[in-house]
Amino acid sequence: MKLYYSPGACSLASHIVAREAGIAIELVKVDFSSKRTQVGIDFLTINPKGNVPVLELDDGSFLTEGPAIIQFLADSKPERDLVPRNGAMSRYRLQEWLGFINSDLHTNYAPLFNPATPELIRSAKQEVLFKYYAFIERSLTSQQWLLGEQFSAADAYLFTVTNWARHVGLDLSRLPAITAFQQRVAGRPQVREALLAEGLLRD
Template sequence: MKLYYSPGACSLAPHIVAREAEIALVLEKVDIATKRTECGANFLEINPKGSVPVLELRDGERLTEGPAIVQYLADQKPERGLAPLSGTMARYRLQEWLGFINSDLHKTYSPLFNPVTPEPVRSERKAALLKYYAFLERHLGAQPWLLGDRFSAADAYLFAVTNWAPHVGLDISGLVAIASFQQRVAGRPAVQEALLAEGLLSMSNDAIHK
């Protein structure tokens, strides 16, 4: 399978999940600004929506949208425990967290990466993010992972999105549980492998984007 990704983008989440599941992926980097892949392909022909991640399956079919991709990857290796079994309440809890991260956190960050976003909008978006992180701080202060005592695909997504905070000037340094969570995720061997493969362990701040 092939993952189309951009370093530091939300595509980091499925990259982490694949490595946690020990699923081999071919990586193809995408320049989101020019919509070209590192092999010179027109990315809009691969995904007309123009966004990463895209997972190209072995039969050539393509799957888009991070929450769908991380669940697909997790389901390929159910024994790894990255997603609860389909049809269980625990699986719906996973989807609940993926939905929150996608629709509330991720989309609230998006305007902060646009240099023409007016300052009042930036301030409002940062205030909203701090409210969401206060909720997460309480939750993660009581348990190590979003679903309890086991790392899941939702944790990979939260980690990827929360990494954006310093790059948009969002100060969450006072949130002890969030900081501890980020450190726990970053210390996982599979996560280190993904970060290294994307060049994120030495990447400058301005190279990381949504």
């Protein structure tokens, strides 16, 4: 399988889940500005939506959208316990977290990466993010991971999105549970491997 990614983008979550699951994938880097892959292919011919991640399956078909890819990869190796089994209430809790991270955290970060975003809108988005992070802080104060005591695919997604805070001037240091969570995830060997592979860490 191939994972089309951009370093540090939301595709990092899929990359982490693949490594945590022990799935060998070929990484294909995508340049956001040119919309071309590292070998010069027009990325829009692969995903007309223009977004990473994209997972190219062994049969040549493509799967898009991070939450779907994350669950597909984790379900491919159920023995790694990265997602609860289908039909269990805990699986719906996982999907609840994935939906929240995707629709509320992820989307509110987007304007902060645009230098043309007016300061008034930037401040409003930061306030919204702090409100959401306060909710997450309460959850992580009483448990290590989003689903309790077991690291899951949802934690990989939260870690990835929350890493963006330092790039957009969002100071999360007043949230000790989230700070500790980020450190726990970053300390996982497979996460470190993913960060190194994407050039986000130096060995």
